Each structure stands twice: as structure tokens, then as C-alpha cells.
Amino acid sequence: MSEIITIERMGYGAEAVGHLASGKTVFVEGGAPGDVASIDVVEEKPSFARARIGKIEQPGAARVAPKWAEPAALGAAPWQHLAYDAQLEAKRANVVAALSRTGGFGERADALVAPCLPSKRQWGYRNKIELGAQWDAKGTFNLGFHQEGDPNVQQALACPLAHDAIAKAPKALRGALRFLQGSDDLGIFRVGVRTS
Incomplete structure (x- = not known):
């Protein structure tokens, strides 16, 4: 099944989140917030679906060209298609969501989590x-x-x-x-x- 959707945000892992025309949440591998993409659903469950991008119809403002083009990069650097500022925002949002939903902090979670501090080096830092x-x-x-x-x-x-x-x-x-x-x-x- 193929459908054109708009990616809304990043999920907890390397998948982005959007919604199918039916309203069902879909997790899209390789998506970036703001992308308008033609997707192919590869797995459908009662409450969500998983999809792969067939074609980026219109790239979102958060999308950048990946620095590391090898297929292995998907396992080691799955967010490299996102601008660094967007990565930091998405990581903060994931912490806020975890505290809000799982931790029971509700709306207070947003005030508790400071913005992510950027690293001096985005590449060449892992020891x-x-x-x-x-x-x-x-x-x-x-x-x-x-x-x-x-x-x-x-x-x-x-x-x-x-x-x-x-x-x-x-x-x-x-x-x-x-x-x-x-x-x-x-x-x-x-x-x-x-x-x-």
C-alpha cells in the first residue's frame, strides 16, 4: 500500500512519525519532520503501521544531505539526515515525552527538561x-x-x-x-x- 503523508516528528528511535489518511499512526524509517513523502507500508498492526519512504516529494526544513553515504551508516548514524538542531530538539522531546507518559510528570515534564547542549563536534567524537x-x-x-x-x-x-x-x-x-x-x-x- 502506497500513500503520501507529511512527517510530523521524530520517534524514540530512528523512525519518524506521521499519520495515514485513515488516522492510524505510522512509523517511517528515514523520515524527517516536515517531509512530504510517498511511503510504502511494510507492516500493519491494529493500532499502528511501519513504512519505508518510496520518494521524498518535498523535503522538510529539518532534512540535510547525509555526510556518510554507506549503507552501514543506517545502523551507526540513523539520524544523520536531520539538521543538528533538529536532532537536539527531537532528543529533548523524547525525554519530555518519557517523563510525561511513563514517569507520570504530565505537563510539568516540559518545564523540567532543559534544552540539549550541543557538542563541539558532531563527527569524529566516539572513542x-x-x-x-x-x-x-x-x-x-x-x-x-x-x-x-x-x-x-x-x-x-x-x-x-x-x-x-x-x-x-x-x-x-x-x-x-x-x-x-x-x-x-x-x-x-x-x-x-x-x-x-
Whole structure:
């Protein structure tokens, strides 16, 4: 089922929130507030639906071009299509909503939560990355990131979110581990890298 909707806000995870013509809430992977998008519903439940964007008809003011274009970025940097100010607003709104609904603070929650403080660095700040490891259907060892809800590893050449000292570790480690393993599976399912 395909439909054109307007994305209203970000949800708790990487999904944006909008409403179908029927009024049902829909969670849209890769959406940004203000986007007018043609969506394809991929899962329908009694009270909500999940969808993927087929085409952005009109980008919202919060949408920016992603810096990291690899498919692996969806698992590591799922909000990079949002302007940094919009990310901060969405994160604050998520805390307010959690305090209001779950914490029982009601309308007082908004006054309790200060605006998010921006970081000096939006990229190159992580001192640790965790990479998933997986053999693909062709028998090739891959190292990269998992997208939420997807068990498959998306191969990464680098991680721009990581500190410069480890940003290129995914490609280097994949090559080294492929060499060490040869055709044998050493049972590696996760690799962590840290710098200090």
C-alpha cells in the first residue's frame, strides 16, 4: 500500500512519525519532520503501521544531505539526515515525552527538561565502536554495523563518527581478520575498538 503523508516528528528511535489518511499512526524509517513523502507500508498492526519512504516529494526544513553515504551508516548514524538542531530538539522531546507518559510528570515534564547542549563536534567524537561480524552468502567475512531490527551486517569501510585514530579501523580489521581466518570460521561475531 502506497500513500503520501507529511512527517510530523521524530520517534524514540530512528523512525519518524506521521499519520495515514485513515488516522492510524505510522512509523517511517528515514523520515524527517516536515517531509512530504510517498511511503510504502511494510507492516500493519491494529493500532499502528511501519513504512519505508518510496520518494521524498518535498523535503522538510529539518532534512540535510547525509555526510556518510554507506549503507552501514543506517545502523551507526540513523539520524544523520536531520539538521543538528533538529536532532537536539527531537532528543529533548523524547525525554519530555518519557517523563510525561511513563514517569507520570504530565505537563510539568516540559518545564523540567532543559534544552540539549550541543557538542563541539558532531563527527569524529566516539572513542569506541562495536562492529558486527558475519559471513555472507558468498562465504566472504564482513565487518560493519547492524541496522536496528536487521540481523545482517552492513559492511563499513570507515566510521566518520569515530575519533580519527580508529575511524578507518573497520576496513583494516576486516582485511586482517579475513587473512587470519582463511577459509575457517574462528567464531568471531563482534569486534570492539577503543582509543584513548
